[in-house]
Amino acid sequence: MHILAIVVGIIAAAGVWYWRVKAAKEVVDDVGSVVGRVQGRIRMNNFKKKAEGSALASIEDPALAAAVFLHALANEKRDALYLAEPRIREELSRIVADTDLDEVVSYAQWAARDVADARDVVRRFKPLWRRKLTREERADLIVMAETVAELGEGDDHNQKLTLVTLRTALGPEQNR
Structure with missing residues (x-):
């Protein structure tokens, strides 16, 4: 019985740690996604400025x-x-x-x-x-x-x- 409690405890601990790692990965992915969107907006704004000015610049x-x-x-x-x-x-x-x-x-x-x-x-x-x-x-x-x-x-x-x-x-x- 003690062995079964230890195995269940190990499985529960592994599940908790798996959930924590998964949550941390989701946070990192969200931050990466936000950074990617910000970089994309910056690039799009720079492109728009170049495109708007290019008709007159030439x-x-x-x-x-x-x-x-x-x-x-x-x-x-x-x-x-x-x-x-x-x-x-x-x-x-x-x-x-x-x-x-x-x-x-x-x-x-x-x-x-x-x-x-x-x-x-x-x-x-x-x-x-x-x-x-x-x-x-x-x-x-x-x-x-x-x-x-x-x-x-x-x-x-x-x-x-x-x-x-x-x-x-x-x-x-x-x-x-």
């Missing part, structure tokens, strides 16, 4: 940059978007070759679709425009932007701020 043509900016500016006033498309195409036809116009407009529409704020586009392309455009071309870009911003009913506060940002970015080169 642009080195000031005319294409202007096209993206004009579309982003037009996107800020949704009610005037249908009016802006032909006007933007008309403005761009003065600075882009006819053979490239459709491609430039299509890419600009696509790239501007994910732009949250047109002022970000101004900040992104300010060095490009200042480096590659003459003072007169910069003034023309400001006029194009004002033309697009005037479309539709009413004034949009974001568009006004964007135009101020553009004028400041492309204005005289003093203190720069």
